[in-house]
Structure formats: C-alpha cells, structure tokens
Amino acid sequence: MPRIYITTPLYYVNGDPHLGSAYTMIITDTLARYYRLRGWETFYLTGTDEHGDKIAQAAAEAGMDPKAFTDQVSQTFRAAWDLCGITYDHFIRTTDPYHVRYVQELLTKVYEAGDIYFDRYGGLYCFGCERFYTPKELRDGRCPDHLVEPTLIEEENYFFRMGKYQERLRQHIEAHPDFIRPEGFRNEVLAMLREPIGDLCISRPKSRLTWGIEIPFDRRYVTYVWFDALINYVSALKYKGEEMFQKFWPEAQHFIGKDILKPHGVFWPTMLMAAGLPLYKHLNVHGFWTVEGQKMSKSLGNVISPLVMKERIGMDAFRYFLLRESVFGQDADFREESLHARYNADLANNLGNLVSRTLAMQDRYFKGVVQPLDDPPPAIDRQLAAAFTQAAAEVETQVAHLGLSRALEAIFRATDYANKYITETAPFTLAKDPASLPRVGAVLHNLLEALRVAAQLLAPFLPDASTRIFTALALPREQWSAYDVPWGKMFPPGHRVHTAPVLFPRLS
Numbered sequence: 197m198p199r200i201y202i203t204t205p206l207y208y209v210n211g212d213p214h215l216g217s218a219y220t221m222i223i224t225d226t227l228a229r230y231y232r233l234r235g236w237e238t239f240y241l242t243g244t245d246e247h248g249d250k251i252a253q254a255a256a257e258a259g260m261d262p263k264a265f266t267d268q269v270s271q272t273f274r275a276a277w278d279l280c281g282i283t284y285d286h287f288i289r290t291t292d293p294y295h296v297r298y299v300q301e302l303l304t305k306v307y308e309a310g311d312i313y314f315d316r317y318g319g320l321y322c323f324g325c326e327r328f329y330t331p332k333e334l335r336d337g338r339c340p341d342h343l344v345e346p347t348l349i350e351e352e353n354y355f356f357r358m359g360k361y362q363e364r365l366r367q368h369i370e371a372h373p374d375f376i377r378p379e380g381f382r383n384e385v386l387a388m389l390r391e392p393i394g395d396l397c398i399s400r401p402k403s404r405l406t407w408g409i410e411i412p413f414d415r416r417y418v419t420y421v422w423f424d425a426l427i428n429y430v431s432a433l434k435y436k437g438e439e440m441f442q443k444f445w446p447e448a449q450h451f452i453g454k455d456i457l458k459p460h461g462v463f464w465p466t467m468l469m470a471a472g473l474p475l476y477k478h479l480n481v482h483g484f485w486t487v488e489g490q491k492m493s494k495s496l497g498n499v500i501s502p503l504v505m506k507e508r509i510g511m512d513a514f515r516y517f518l519l520r521e522s523v524f525g526q527d528a529d530f531r532e533e534s535l536h537a538r539y540n541a542d543l544a545n546n547l548g549n550l551v552s553r554t555l556a557m558q559d560r561y562f563k564g565v566v567q568p569l570d571d572p573p574p575a576i577d578r579q580l581a582a583a584f585t586q587a588a589a590e591v592e593t594q595v596a597h598l599g600l601s602r603a604l605e606a607i608f609r610a611t612d613y614a615n616k617y618i619t620e621t622a623p624f625t626l627a628k629d630p631a632s633l634p635r636v637g638a639v640l641h642n643l644l645e646a647l648r649v650a651a652q653l654l655a656p657f658l659p660d661a662s663t664r665i666f667t668a669l670a671l672p673r674e675q676w677s678a679y680d681v682p683w684g685k686m687f688p689p690g691h692r693v694h695t696a697p698v699l700f701p702r703l704s
C-alpha cells in the first residue's frame with residue numbers, strides 16, 4: 197500500500213492562526229484527504245513550537261508562567277484548526293514530555309559521536325530571530341527581518357558540526373532534483389551551500405534563557421529553539437512507535453513557507469545525517485500572501501482570520517479561493533474583488549447551478565427516480581463522460597506535482613462543460629413533449645454521473661460541498677471514493693435522488 201507522511205511547520209505560539217498558517221493547513225489538509233480517499237496509508241502531523249526567548253517574553257507580558265501560557269495558546273491553535281475541519285492525525289507540542297526526551301536522546305547521540313563541541317563564541321545576536329548573524333547576512337548592519345541592530349554577545353556555547361555535512365547535503369540535492377521543490381527554492385539552498393555554512397550554535401545559557409529543553413550533558417544550558425523544534429517531525433513518529441517511524445519516515449513530505457527555508461533545507465538534513473537517520477523525501481516550499489497588494493500586519497489591520505472567513509463565506513469557499521488563486525511556490529495576493537468574482541462565477545454559477553438545475557429537473561420530471569441511459573449513447577453523451585474522465589486524469593497528474601490550482605481548474609472546466617451540455621441538449625424544452633421523456637431521463641442520468649464524478653474529484657478540496665452533493669445523490673458513503681465505477685454504473689435502476697441543496701448562495 198502506498199504511503200505518505202505530511203507535516204506542517206509547528207506554529208510559534210506567540211501569535212494567532214492567520215492567512216499564512218491557514219494556507220499551509222489547507223494545502224496539507226487537501227493532500228491528506230486526497231491520499232486517504234485514494235487508499236494511501238497517510239499520517240498528517242501539525243502542532244505548536246513552544247520554547248525560546250519570544251515565548252518567554254510573551255508569557256511574561258501576559259503575566260503568566262510560560263507553561264500555562266503555552267497551554268493556552270497551543271489550545272487556541274488546535275481549536276482553530278478543529279473548527280476549520282483540518283484532519284490532522286496528531287498534534288505535537290514541543291513541550292510534550294516524549295518530545296523533550298527524544299530531543300535529549302538525539303543530542304546525546306550526536307554529542308557522543310563527536311559532532312557537538314563546546315566553544316567560546318562572540319557574535320551578533322538578534323533577539324527577535326533568536327539567532328546569531330554573520331556580518332554578511334545583515335543589511336546595513338541590521339537584522340533583515342527585524343531591522344534592528346543585533347547585540348554583540350560573547351559567551352561559551354555548544355556547537356553542531358554542520359559544516360562537516362555541507363558537501364554530502366549538496367551532493368544529495370544534486371542527485372535528487374525534487375528533494376526541495378519547486379526548483380527556485382532548491383536553487384536557493386544550493387546557493388547557500390556554495391558558501392561555507394559553518395557550524396550551528398545550538399545552546400543558550402540559562403543565565404539568558406531558561407525556557408527550553410535542557411542540554412542533557414550540561415545543565416547550565418538549554419537547546420536552541422530550532423534544533424529542538426525540527427526534531428518534532430521524527431519524535432512524533434517515534435512516539436507512535438518504532439513501526440510507525442519505519443513505515444512513514446521514508447515517505448516524509450514537509451510543507452513550509454519560504455521564510456523558514458534555511459532551517460528546513462540546511463539545518464534539518466545535516467542534523468539528520470549526524471543522527472544517522474535517513475533524509476526526508478521532499479521539502480515543499482510555498483510562497484507568501486499579501487492582502488490587496490500589502491504585507492499583512494496587525495498595525496495595518498488587514499489580517500485575514502480563517503475563522504472570520506468561515507463565518508462569512510464558509511470554509512469550502514475560503515479553501516477554494518486560496519487553492520485556486522495561488523500557484524504553489526509563488527506569492528499570491530488576497531483581493532476582495534477576486535474573491536467575490538471567483539465565488540460567484542465558479543462556485544455559485546458554475547458548480548452551484550449545475551447541482552441545482554440537475555436535481556430540480558430530476559425531481560420535476562421523474563420525482564427523483566433515475567432513468568436509463570441511451571444505448572448506444574449519442575456522441576454528445578460520450579463527450580460529456582470523456583470531459584470528466586479527462587478531468588480525473590488531470591487531477592491525478594496535477595496533485596502529484598502540487599498543482600492544486602490546475603487540478604481545480606480541470607474539475608471546473610468539466611462542470612462548465614456539463615452546464616453547456618444542459619444548454620445543448622435542452623432537457624427543459626424536450627420535456628414539453630411526452631414522447632421525448634426517455635431522452636430527458638437519459639440526459640439527466642448523464643448529469644447525475646457528472647455530479648457524482650465532480651463530487652468525487654472535489655472531495656479533498658471542498659469536503660463540505662462534496663458531502664452535500666453525495667447526500668443529495670443519495671449515494672452510500674462507501675461509494676464516495678469508488679473512483680473506478682464506470683460512467684453510467686453508479687445509479688442502479690430505481691435509485692432515487694433528493695432535491696438540490698443551495699451549495700453556494702450568491703454573494704451580492
């Protein structure tokens with residue numbers, strides 16, 4: 197049985213779920229649903245990253261103990277994803293005892309193998325990023341993210357011999373062109389590897405920070421938050437058991453935003469090499485969203501909340517817009533005007549109308565009872581079937597390459613074709629002549645098949661709409677993912693469908 201292990205980044209608990217994190221969740225949830233429905237063994241992981249300076253500070257500002265603070269914020273994330281219908285299989289917190297134990301185990305292993313050493317180090321440190329910068333990485337002497345001058349810190353710390361694995365990583369990326377995708381991000385990592393990457397400072401003295409995982413061989417230190425957090429992708433599987441790790445780790449696909457490319461593309465694979473673990477299969481990197489052409493920020497008041505969008509247009513429509521409007525790996529812009537246009541044109545008019553017209557006619561002319569197809573089918577019926585067969589094939593090809601927008605485009609091209617089929621066959625005109633009723637019945641049967649295949653193809657993308665279509669078609673659940681049933685074979689003689697639900701009321 198084919199398998200896939202899908203991970204999201206662990207969200208840092210000093211913020212709220214917003215458009216960026218919702219986008220990663222919607223992509224990964226769509227893929228998890230897609231593979232599950234096709235019978236793949238699937239494990240889908242998300243969670244929260246809870247250690248480090250920023251969390252300790254946020255907790256202090258809230259007048260709370262860090263653990264109580266992270267309990268609360270982690271729960272906010274989890275509840276938000278549950279309300280959004282995200283079907284993760286496991287939710288990890290980096291404060292979970294099994295994660296802490298595994299990080300310490302791995303640190304000990306790498307330390308004993310000689311790839312962690314103690315050294316005195318002076319460097320430029322950005323508290324916002326919680327990391328040291330080389331002068332070359334700074335922009336006009338400032339942190340490129342926080343635009344503040346870093347502080348010169350000199351202290352003794354533990355270092356991971358990352359540079360030792362630089363060449364091996366470069367060779368791996370050269371030999372596996374889709375290890376990091378899309379290609380632009382692969383090239384970015386290869387460019388990083390053209391310069392010496394140096395070693396990675398992986399400890400913070402407790403004099404400066406206590407909120408972290410203690411270094412097991414030196415209690416005066418805690419672990420650098422990235423070194424701790426990245427390990428979650430393995431610790432979660434290990435927690436589920438060695439068998440789960442053996443089964444799923446070789447199929448690991450990480451999904452991240454482009455801002456965390458370096459930790460995932462450089463730190464993490466070298467850490468895995470040092471720990472003697474196989475590398476992940478793919479690192480999939482997506483772009484950023486702007487809102488009406490501007491960067492999203494609390495101060496601009498343009499933050500898009502997934503829960504507010506759910507309330508306003510429904511989760512399916514929000515999913516549709518994000519997946520249809522963006523190309524994986526590229527930046528995208530959230531525009532009210534495009535949202536409105538896509539919603540009305542694609543969801544309300546194209547798909548919504550097809551569902552309501554088909555089921556309304558089936559009810560009016562045949563009281564919902566499905567009629568026989570024409571035998572042999574005329575060319576126009578065969579063309580309709582072919583349009584959906586082609587859509588199904590395109591969805592498969594596109595999803596394999598993360599072309600989710602193209603996959604949706606293919607499905608909606610088919611439903612659009614079905615609407616044209618209604619215009620061309622004109623069942624509402626034919627129905628005026630009782631002698632033509634058998635043909636009307638055949639036309640509607642073809643349209644029911646079109647709805648069935650559309651609902652099957654849409655299920656991972658628009659799970660609620662898909663469920664409502666299947667329910668209206670009165671198909672039992674085990675048929676929902678019966679992709680191999682040939683056209684014309686889904687509805688047995690006498691099968692009765694229901695009247696149409698309003699899937700997507702038009703936005704005014």
Ligand SMILES: [Zn+2]
Binds near residue numbers: 340
């Ligand atoms: Zn910074």
